[in-house]
Amino acid sequence: MTTTNNKFNYYFYISLLTIVVILLFKADNSLSISYKEALNVFVNNSVLSIISKLSISIFGQNDIALRLPFIVFYASSVLLMYKLTENYFRYEKDRFIAICIFMILPGVISASLLVNSAIMVIFFTLLYLYMYQKNAKHSYLLLVFFLFVDNSFAILYLALFFYSFKNQDKKLMYFSMIFFILSMYIYGFSTDGKPRGFLVDTFAIYATVFSPLLFIYFIYSLYRAGIKDERTITWYISMTAMVLSIVFSFRQRVFIEDFGPYVVISLPFMLKTFFHSYRVRLKEFRQTHNIIAVLIVSMLVINVFLTFINKPLYLVLGNPTKHFVYQYHFAKELADELKKRNINEVTCIDKELQLRLKFYNIVEGEKYFLSTRSYYNYDERIVIRYYNKELLDVYVKKIEK
Incomplete structure (x- = not known):
């Protein structure tokens, strides 16, 4: 040579x-896990799913x-x-x-x-x-x-x-x-x-x-x-x-x-x-x-x-959902904010968000109710921002037993 x-x-x-x-x-x-990726981890049984699950079983979730x-x-x-x-x-x-x-x-x-x-x-x-x-x-x-x-x-x-x-x-x-x-x-x-x-x-x-x-x-x-x-x-x-x-x-x-x-x-x-x-x-x-x-x-x-x-692009977009990788953002940050408030299980109306949060160990449960739509008697409002631009608002209500 x-x-x-x-x-x-x-x-x-x-x-x-x-x-x-x-x-x-x-x-x-x-990046955060998207809904389609979460399906491959928790629902599907394709070759893609097998590879993802094997890697997670070895290196952690x-x-x-x-x-x-x-x-x-x-x-x-x-x-x-x-x-x-x-x-x-x-x-x-x-x-x-x-x-x-x-x-x-x-x-x-x-x-x-x-x-x-x-x-x-x-x-x-x-x-x-x-x-x-x-x-x-x-x-x-x-x-x-x-x-x-x-x-x-x-x-x-x-x-x-x-x-x-x-x-x-x-x-x-x-x-x-x-x-x-x-x-x-x-x-x-x-x-x-x-x-x-x-x-x-x-x-x-x-x-x-x-x-x-x-x-x-x-x-x-x-x-x-x-x-x-x-x-x-x-x-x-x-x-x-x-x-x-x-x-x-x-x-x-x-x-x-x-x-x-x-x-x-x-x-x-x-x-x-x-x-x-x-x-x-x-x-x-x-x-x-x-x-x-x-x-x-x-x-x-x-x-x-x-x-x-690509996150700075949110600053020039009027609608954050128009960002080309919006579906791969904010789930991890939302899970972190919930954990800071000692919230580890929620019920979501948005089942796609529910499955994404599951990957970050926010499981489905009946202690808290989480909604992406505002309602009058919520306990907490969590805002996910990139570069001080709001991407997502969620509203959390503790469910009384």
Whole structure:
């Protein structure tokens, strides 16, 4: 390994370690459990729930234990992406830049902090691609395993079917279609509700996952690879996810955690396209690319900053509930305020809040009544504020026996 490679390896591991430390700090100090996350801890029995409960049983019922498995999935995904891009770029510097951008993609960062399947899907998809790259054959054991992990792997099966059809790989073609059918049978496909168009919403979510300019260039790179017949297995996976999400959005709202993981894995391919386009031009003709690069990096930095430090946004929002992570705030602070008043069990009208408080050991009981709506004879009013901006008012009444 050259001195240059050693240098960028060092930079990579330092960068990854720094982000993981920030994520752990964020998990412990800035987020509360949401209602959907509480369902995974106390009600559901999915793979997601099993992982969360196992971590809590080992490390205790706290926010770091809740989010630790997904931070581990994040770090493992970054390491796999680093291995997958070995010898992929002409210059080691390009590889480092690509990995750094992957590490700070808003969608990837957010997925690493929340209890959802997105970061798991990213990890297992990258693991499959790594095994394929390393052994030059498909891992059918992994494909069987994926059936029991998450419903969104149906997208991977369908992408592999298209890939095998193009390469005339009959074994993969048959197995991928069988796995796709089994996935549809096990998990089903929701077609409930009145048909409505959500195409604009879908593009807006993708723009949030990537950042707007990066997403536009991503679409261009997929299109360019398609017309130039540079369609790799990764291209098929990302293109299948993108097209399906667009088609479904004509009828219903799509869940980005089902499609996003398969889209973000093509980031290195997109950046390789950009670097190639940049270097084939003389320096005096690179101005447009330089402007695009500066704008993309600037927007990424802003998005990452807002992902990690978003509470000040409450100061400029008239309605706190419009904050993009409102559902992940205030529950822990409310539990702390209740404990200061020696209140450890309450009955809430808001059952979602009730389940969130349960995670912080405020159990359901008949000693106190808690409401988010004011009433005339309450005993105490508790106000949760961020930067002196009111987020939540609750009213507590001791129940006389």
